[in-house]
Structures are given as structure tokens and as C-alpha cells.
Amino acid sequence: MEDERDATEAERELDEELAGDIDEDDTVEREREIDDAELREFEDRLRDSEAYEVEAEVFDEPTLRALYKLVSDGHVRAVGGVVSSGKEANVVEADGREGEVALKIYRVVASSFNDMRRYLEGDPRFEGARSKKELVVEWVRREYSNLRRAAEAGVRVPEPLAHERNVLVSEFIGGGGVRAPQLREVEIENPETCYDVVVEYASRLYDEGIVHGDLSEYNLLVHEGDIVVIDMGQAVDAEHPRADELLENDCGNVARFFSSLGVDTSRDEVLKQVTR
Numbered sequence: 001m002e003d004e005r006d007a008t009e010a011e012r013e014l015d016e017e018l019a020g021d022i023d024e025d026d027t028v029e030r031e032r033e034i035d036d037a038e039l040r041e042f043e044d045r046l047r048d049s050e051a052y053e054v055e056a057e058v059f060d061e062p063t064l065r066a067l068y069k070l071v072s073d074g075h076v077r078a079v080g081g082v083v084s085s086g087k088e089a090n091v092v093e094a095d096g097r098e099g100e101v102a103l104k105i106y107r108v109v110a111s112s113f114n115d116m117r118r119y120l121e122g123d124p125r126f127e128g129a130r131s132k133k134e135l136v137v138e139w140v141r142r143e144y145s146n147l148r149r150a151a152e153a154g155v156r157v158p159e160p161l162a163h164e165r166n167v168l169v170s171e172f173i174g175g176g177g178v179r180a181p182q183l184r185e186v187e188i189e190n191p192e193t194c195y196d197v198v199v200e201y202a203s204r205l206y207d208e209g210i211v212h213g214d215l216s217e218y219n220l221l222v223h224e225g226d227i228v229v230i231d232m233g234q235a236v237d238a239e240h241p242r243a244d245e246l247l248e249n250d251c252g253n254v255a256r257f258f259s260s261l262g263v264d265t266s267r268d269e270v271l272k273q274v275t276r
């Protein structure tokens with residue numbers, strides 16, 4: 001009884017916090033480990049990048065600090081152009097330690113945090129973030145760990161390389177600053193083979209105890225004859241209360257897309273193959 005009340009109370013407080021404008025000053029103050037002059041000099045260097053010219057607002061103060069750290073640690077050498085700007089995140093191409101990397105830069109202020117929280121709270125790995133910013137940091141950490149687990153399960157994903165606050169660094173899928181196309185953007189010569197690969201990947205994830213949660217022709221890239229699974233922030237553990245619902249939805253997306261290309265399948269058929 002007592003616990004229940006505490007939980008509701010905590011949830012209400014979090015809701016209030018998420019609803020209001022978050023005052024970053026306090027956090028930024030505490031984390032001011034980089035000298036201001038150093039940071040301004042870093043920002044001046046960044047200004048030359050294509051991404052900065054196009055979308056300067058991506059590089060807010062906390063993001064600058066995260067990037068500064070990634071550069072100091074050698075994960076990033078130079079920032080290139082924006083390859084995607086979405087609701088939750090911008091993806092920017094950059095030079096990394098050993099070639100091109102993708103920086104997925106989450107927006108801290110404009111994300112749908114109630115959604116994030118719904119995914120995070122059913123995750124046994126999640127211990128409960130307190131502020132809005134902490135939720136994003138936790139989200140990025142989880143996306144990194146999901147990508148790592150997927151790779152270990154034999155699923156082709158962008159190799160996760162590093163993460164810092166709201167920025168995830170991974171292998172760049174594409175070349176010369178140009179992102180690889182999404183599955184929906186290419187003409188598929190052999191839908192059956194392609195379907196088999198997608199089902200196999202979903203099945204490997206499932207065996208590893210992961211449900212992607214947003215599997216569709218938008219989050220599958222086609223690169224050098226391979227299919228690459230991306231966007232795993234929302235992926236959940238098979239133990240998650242919403243895992244079944246998300247899995248059915250993923251299988252439904254796969255069935256719909258490949259049926260439209262003439263593959264004889266259905267949501268239940270995909271579900272059966274993924275969970276067999």
C-alpha cells in the first residue's frame with residue numbers, strides 16, 4: 001500500500017517535471033568540467049561543418065559538451081553534414097577514428113518523453129531516470145546496448161562505437177557522406193530473398209530476447225547487398241510488458257510490406273517464423 005502510493009507520487013512528480021520546461025542551468029553548472037573558452041573555440045571549429053551551417057540549433061550547449069568529449073576521446077575527428085533530421089533525433093555524418101561514423105544526436109527538449117518512459121519502465125535494465133535529460137541519456141545508453149546485443153546475435157546493424165549523453169556514435173552505413181537508402185526507397189529485385197533475411201534477423205533478435213519495436217521498411221537500410229537493421233532505441237526485452245504487442249506490430253509491418261511486393265505471407269506467418 002505504502003509502496004503503491006510512493007510509486008504514484010513519484011510518477012506524478014516525474015510527469016510534472018516532464019510537462020514543464022526543464023531548467024538545464026543547474027545540470028550544466030554541475031557538469032561544467034570544460035573551460036568555457038575551450039568550448040567556444042570548439043564551437044568556432046564546428047561552425048565550418050556542413051551540419052552546423054544547415055542546422056546550427058542541433059548544436060546546443062549540452063550537445064556541444066558531449067561532442068567535445070567525443071572529440072577529446074578520439075571517437076570523432078570532424079563533423080560533416082546532416083543526413084536526417086527527425087522528430088526525436090538528427091543524424092549527422094562525421095569522421096571517426098577509422099572512417100566515417102554516424103552521430104545520432106537526440107533532441108533533449110523536444111522529444112516525446114512520455115513515450116520514452118513507457119518503453120524504459122518495463123525494461124529490467126532500467127533503474128529509473130529522474131529528469132528529462134536523464135531519460136535521454138538512458139535512452140541513448142540503451143540504444144547502444146541493443147545494437148551491441150543485436151550484433152552479437154548475428155544481426156547486421158551499424159556497429160555501435162561510443163555514446164556520450166544525448167549522442168550515439170555508430171558505423172556510418174553509406175559512403176562519401178551519403179547515407180544508404182532505406183528499404184522503401186529501393187527497387188527490390190528479389191523480394192523473397194529479402195523477406196527471408198528480414199525474418200531471419202527478426203528471429204535472431206527474438207532468440208536473443210529482443211523485440212525491435214519499430215521494424216519496418218523505414219528502419220532497414222540497403223547497403224552493399226546487405227540489409228542493415230537500424231534505430232533500436234525503442235527495442236525492448238522479451239520480458240517487457242509490451243513485448244508481445246510490439247512483436248505483433250513488427251511482424252505485421254514486415255508482412256504488409258512484403259505482401260505488397262508479391263510475397264505470399266501474413267502477420268501470423270511472420271510471427272510463426274520469428275518465434276519458432
Ligand SMILES: Nc1ncnc2c1ncn2[C@@H]1O[C@H](COP(=O)(O)OP(=O)(O)OP(=O)(O)O)[C@@H](O)[C@H]1O
Pocket residue numbers: 083084085086087088089090091102104158170171172173174179180182218219230231232
Ligand atoms: N548508422 C547510420 N548510417 C547511415 N545513416 C543512418 C545511420 N543511422 C541512421 N541513419 C539515417 O538516419 C535516419 C534516421 O535514423 P533513425 O531511424 O535511427 O532515427 P529515428 O529515431 O527514426 O529518428 P526520427 O524518428 O526522429 O526521425 C535513417 O532512416 C537513416 O537514413
Ligand SMILES: [Mg+2]
Pocket residue numbers: 218219231
Ligand atoms: Mg527511424
